[in-house]
Amino acid sequence: MKDFLCHIILSVAFLLLLCNPAYAAANKAILIGISQYADPDINCLAYADEDVRTFSSILTNFAGYDSSDIITLLNQKATKENIRRAITDAVNSSQKNPIDHFILMFAGHGLPPNISSNTTNSFLAPYDAIRNQFYRESRESPLANNETFINKAWLTKQLSTIKAKSIILILDSCYSGARNFGELFAENLGFNVGFAGGKDTDRGVVIVQKKNSLGPLESRIAFIASSNEDQPSAEYQELKHGALSYCIFEFINAVRKETDDNRREEITIGSMYSNIRTLFDKVEVKGSPLSAFHQPVLFSIPNYDDVSSMMFISIQGGKKPKVKKGTLEIVTDPEGAEVSVDGVQTGKKSNCTLELTEGKHIISLFIPATNFNHNFIVDIKEGYEDRKKISLRGSLEVESYTEKMWQKTTKLGVYVDNKFLGETGLVVNDLVAGTHVLKVSADNVAKERHIEIRPASPLLVRYKIIREAAPKTKDPVGPVVF
Amino acid sequence: MKKVLISLLAIGLIFNIFLTSNVFAQEETKRVIEEKLVLKDPTVAAEGKWVIGGALEYWYVKGSYDLTDSSGAKTATGDISGGMPGGNIFFGYGDFTLNYAFRKGSWNIDLAYTNGALSHIDQDQKEHEITLRWLMRGLSLPHFTPYLLAGYTQIDLSETETLLNGYHWVYNNKAVSTRTTTYQAPLVGIGAIVPVNEYFGFRVDGRVLWSNATKEYDNGAKFTGSGVGGSVVGTAYVNIWEGLNFQVGGKYLALNGGDAGNYWKGGGFAMLGYSYKF
Numbered sequence: 056m057k058d059f060l061c062h063i064i065l066s067v068a069f070l071l072l073l074c075n076p077a078y079a080a081a082n083k084a085i086l087i088g089i090s091q092y093a094d095p096d097i098n099c100l101a102y103a104d105e106d107v108r109t110f111s112s113i114l115t116n117f118a119g120y121d122s123s124d125i126i127t128l129l130n131q132k133a134t135k136e137n138i139r140r141a142i143t144d145a146v147n148s149s150q151k152n153p154i155d156h157f158i159l160m161f162a163g164h165g166l167p168p169n170i171s172s173n174t175t176n177s178f179l180a181p182y183d184a185i186r187n188q189f190y191r192e193s194r195e196s197p198l199a200n201n202e203t204f205i206n207k208a209w210l211t212k213q214l215s216t217i218k219a220k221s222i223i224l225i226l227d228s229c230y231s232g233a234r235n236f237g238e239l240f241a242e243n244l245g246f247n248v249g250f251a252g253g254k255d256t257d258r259g260v261v262i263v264q265k266k267n268s269l270g271p272l273e274s275r276i277a278f279i280a281s282s283n284e285d286q287p288s289a290e291y292q293e294l295k296h297g298a299l300s301y302c303i304f305e306f307i308n309a310v311r312k313e314t315d316d317n318r319r320e321e322i323t324i325g326s327m328y329s330n331i332r333t334l335f336d337k338v339e340v341k342g343s344p345l346s347a348f349h350q351p352v353l354f355s356i357p358n359y360d361d362v363s364s365m366m367f368i369s370i371q372g373g374k375k376p377k378v379k380k381g382t383l384e385i386v387t388d389p390e391g392a393e394v395s396v397d398g399v400q401t402g403k404k405s406n407c408t409l410e411l412t413e414g415k416h417i418i419s420l421f422i423p424a425t426n427f428n429h430n431f432i433v434d435i436k437e438g439y440e441d442r443k444k445i446s447l448r449g450s451l452e453v454e455s456y457t458e459k460m461w462q463k464t465t466k467l468g469v470y471v472d473n474k475f476l477g478e479t480g481l482v483v484n485d486l487v488a489g490t491h492v493l494k495v496s497a498d499n500v501a502k503e504r505h506i507e508i509r510p511a512s513p514l515l516v517r518y519k520i521i522r523e524a525a526p527k528t529k530d531p532v533g534p535v536v537f
Numbered sequence: 538m539k540k541v542l543i544s545l546l547a548i549g550l551i552f553n554i555f556l557t558s559n560v561f562a563q564e565e566t567k568r569v570i571e572e573k574l575v576l577k578d579p580t581v582a583a584e585g586k587w588v589i590g591g592a593l594e595y596w597y598v599k600g601s602y603d604l605t606d607s608s609g610a611k612t613a614t615g616d617i618s619g620g621m622p623g624g625n626i627f628f629g630y631g632d633f634t635l636n637y638a639f640r641k642g643s644w645n646i647d648l649a650y651t652n653g654a655l656s657h658i659d660q661d662q663k664e665h666e667i668t669l670r671w672l673m674r675g676l677s678l679p680h681f682t683p684y685l686l687a688g689y690t691q692i693d694l695s696e697t698e699t700l701l702n703g704y705h706w707v708y709n710n711k712a713v714s715t716r717t718t719t720y721q722a723p724l725v726g727i728g729a730i731v732p733v734n735e736y737f738g739f740r741v742d743g744r745v746l747w748s749n750a751t752k753e754y755d756n757g758a759k760f761t762g763s764g765v766g767g768s769v770v771g772t773a774y775v776n777i778w779e780g781l782n783f784q785v786g787g788k789y790l791a792l793n794g795g796d797a798g799n800y801w802k803g804g805g806f807a808m809l810g811y812s813y814k815f
Contacts, residue, residue: 093570131568455574465576498576506570513567518574 081155082124083219085141086111089133089163089182091507091514096186099505101426101490102290103162104129106227106300109417109430110160113307116415116432118368119319130512133163135181138205146217154219156366162297165228166204179205179228214276221365223324224278227299229289275365276356277324279331282349289348291340295395295421295428298345302334303327307370308398308417314372316414322370325363328353371415373397379413381439385420388446389487392420392429405445411435422447425489429510447488450513451506453495455479457520465520467495479518588634590780591626592810596788598802602646612651617802619644621662627812632672640664644802654704660696672730680733686726686742692792692800694718708756715755720792720800722748722766740772740786750794762795784808 088107090100111127114120126141145157164180185203214222281299294301306327314320328351335346355362385394387405394403397417401409405420413435420429429447453469466478471491476483479495486508494503495518506514602617621642627634646658668688676683700712708714728742749763772786789803 091568091570095570095572131566467574495574497574500574500576502572502574504572509568514570515567516570516572518572521573521575523575523577 081153082114082120082158083145083149083154083156084111084114084120084125084158084160085128085138085145086125086158086160087128087133087138087163087181088160089130089180091130091182092164092180093131093183094185095502095504097164097180097184099490099507100163100290100297101292101507102296102300102428103227104507104509105428105430106162106296106304107160109304110300112417112430112432113304114158114368117307117311117371117373119371130507130509131182133182135183135203135205138181139209142210142213146213149218154217156221156223157217157219158223158225159214160225160227162227162300165226178210179226181205217274219274222274222276223367224276225299225303226278226280227297229282274356275362276354277328277362277365277367278352278354278356279324279328280352280354283352291345292423292426293340294338295419298335298349299331299351301338302331302351304417305334305398306330307368310370311373312397313374314370315374315376316372318372319369320372322367323363324353324355324365324367327367328363373414373416375412375414379437380410381413381435381437381441382408382410383418383433383435383439384408384442385418386442386444387420388444388448389422392422392447395419395421413437413439418443420445420447422487422489425487425491425508427487427489427508429488446510448485449488449508449510450482450484451486451491451493451508452482452513452515453479453493453518454515455495455518455520457522459522465497467497467518467520470494470496586814587628587630588812588814589626589628590810590812591624592782592784592808593624594622594638594640594806594808596621596623596640596642596804596806598644598804600803602648604648604650613648613656615646615648617644617646619660621664623664625808625810629670632674634670634672636666636668636670638664638666638668640666652704653702655701656698656704657701658696658698660694662695663693664690666690668724681729681731683727683729684742686724686728686744688724688726690720690722690724690746692720692722694720694800708754708758716752718750718752718794718797718800720748720750720794722746722792724768726768728770736776738774740770740774742770744768744770746792748792748794750792750797750800752794752797760797762797764793764795764799766790766792766799780812780814782810782812784810 086107088104090102090104092099107127107129111125114125115122126145128137128141142159145154149157161179164184165178166180181204183203214224279299281297290297291301296304307322309330310320310322331351332346335351336344338345340348353359353362385405385407390404390406392405394401394405394407394409395418396409396411398419401407403409409418411433415432415434418431418433421427427447429445431443431445433441433443451471453467455464455467457464466480469476469479469481471483471486471493473492473494488508488510491506491508492503493506493516494501496502497520502518504516506516508514597620599618600616602615603611604613604615606612619642621640621644623638623640623642625636625638627636629635641663642661644658644660644662646660648656648658650656666688667690668686670684670686672682672684674682695717696715698714698716700706700714705712706714724744724746726742726744728740730738730740732738744767746766746768747763748766750761752760768788768790770786770788772784774782774784776782785805785807787803787805789801791799791801793799
């Protein structure tokens with residue numbers, strides 16, 4: 056009887072184990088988006104964090120990812136240490152539990168690969184990057200954490216050792232298609248970089264060739280970048296996204312619209328990249344096609360044919376066989392946000408009511424004045440009448456302090472977008488979300504920086520007051536000796 | 538027992554005891570940006586620089602040299618000549634400079650006493666001086682920076698006076714008198730540097746010295762005394778090149794040794810110095 060009970064328990068445990076999504080799912084995504092950097096010398100980005108948040112929603116709502124499969128590091132969370140830890144943890148855990156589908160997305164600042172060394176070239180700017188330390192290198196330990204930037208050599212080494220059947224690296228940042236990054240990546244896996252395709256069919260596709268002495272590669276790797284190594288990539292107000300993110304979302308929306316809601320459609324790397332390229336040629340910003348400013352790049356390892364058939368994501372269709380509709384009333388504070396549904400502008404501004412087909416939709420709210428784009432997903436049922444009240448305001452707190460006990464803390468005048476709001480110590484809770492210019496001033500000294508206000512993430516800016524001796528135009532004593 | 542462990546393992550798996558949680562799961566939190574704002578404050582002292590240097594100097598005295606008694610009546614007239622080479626080293630930080638000077642030389646003094654006696658004095662002098670200077674930059678004007686001085690000086694005199702025309706000293710009944718005198722004097726002073734331009738300027742200071750003096754004759758007689766003396770130093774300086782400088786000036790020093798006798802000398806001096814700031 057006891058043996059029988061034991062077997063029953065073990066069997067149930069085994070069955071539950073198989074059904075447990077944590078084990079069944081072999082997806083993993085690390086999504087990094089940084090709009091607001093700590094270093095005031097690094098410009099803010101209006102859409103990077105929202106793009107990553109949106110991609111995370113797409114993965115969980117439409118692509119079968121469980122939220123536990125995704126590590127999302129936004130803004131202040133996206134420190135170098137956190138990014139390194141997330142990646143090394145993924146690498147280490149993949150050794151025991153190999154991953155089927157791994158996505159690493161980075162939306163933020165990238166830096167040009169113009170350092171002579173090809174082993175310590177900095178690449179991505181984490182939240183705590185310090186711009187004037189970009190070129191600091193260490194000969195003693197080229198792979199060490201000796202910079203405030205994410206080291207490309209370190210990143211390729213990690214990604215080369217992760218045990219995953221397919222690895223997708225999406226870099227929506229400047230200079231992201233760094234050839235030597237791809238080369239190093241390929242070389243780590245035993246490949247030589249051949250040439251970059253120039254014809255229409257393989258434009259922007261970097262061809263790699265396997266070295267003969269090595270065995271078969273377990274992974275297929277797609278590295279999609281928003282620009283060539285010598286090109287800055289940008290985010291555009293016309294697109295309300297970073298260039299690459301926009302193209303990815305557009306294609307996903309298009310596929311969803313064409314796919315019945317009871318089906319899943321596999322978007323391959325080939326189809327995704329092909330459509331990214333098409334959109335770069337088609338979509339105009341500042342009166343010219345996007346491709347006139349920068350072009351996307353695809354590194355495919357082991358070869359383009361294998362990788363192009365690899366799954367980017369499997370997407371849940373959104374087309375209903377029978378049109379069933381519900382209504383959604385969108386009320387925002389402030390009102391007047393431009394409303395888009397599944398990437399298509401409705402021509403309406405909040406507050407407004409939308410009639411939507413049954414199913415999940417990506418709703419975008421855009422405030423042009425502050426360049427703020429907010430996306431969320433709604434699930435519409437037939438006859439649905441819902442009201443979404445959304446605050447598009449955020450909180451800003453500005454403090455000043457001194458570390459010298461004997462010095463009185465100076466109150467700074469605080470200006471946002473050139474409007475005086477008060478002195479340091481103030482908390483403003485109703486700033487419209489988006490990009491603003493924060494200025495503080497005291498004693499005829501003023502300092503400005505861009506800030507990103509987010510509804511769900513209060514921002515505290517702390518000014519350490521350093522009092523230095525006023526400069527003397529001339530030493531009255533000069534170099535006279537005793 | 539083994540079966541119980543297996544069962545526990547199974548239960549653990551069922552309830553995800555062994556599953557790791559997502560440590561990076563995050564909620565929106567307050568973002569904090571640290572900034573620095575540098576304010577230029579005239580009340581904050583400028584960060585000082587170290588300076589180290591030294592100079593070779595020579596003090597030359599030539600001129601009349603008269604003696605008076607305690608009532609001020611002249612007892613002898615004469616003249617003095619001689620030189621005293623020396624050197625100084627100094628180091629400083631910010632507005633403070635510590636200087637040590639050592640000088641050693643000899644003087645020739647010829648005297649004609651009012652009683653008709655003629656004498657010649659060979660006087661050797663050794664001098665140690667340590668001085669701390671504080672530049673009061675807070676009170677600086679474009680061409681004027683005052684400073685305060687405090688220090689200590691010790692002068693050792695060893696002299697032999699020979700009466701030349703048949704006179705002899707009463708205390709030893711000889712023509713030659715040998716004596717040593719030591720003056721030890723704390724001092725304070727006030728002065729100012731007056732730069733004309735980047736290369737050329739003046740420095741002038743006055744000092745008050747409280748001296749204790751001891752004079753000992755060759756017969757063992759010893760006299761002590763004390764009093765207030767003073768000195769005035771005026772210097773013109775030229776910064777020649779990269780810390781190399783040349784100074785020339787005049788100096789008058791008077792020490793009041795009370796019963797041990799007074800000391801005074803005035804003359805010109807020249808210095809060649811070098812200073813290095815870091």
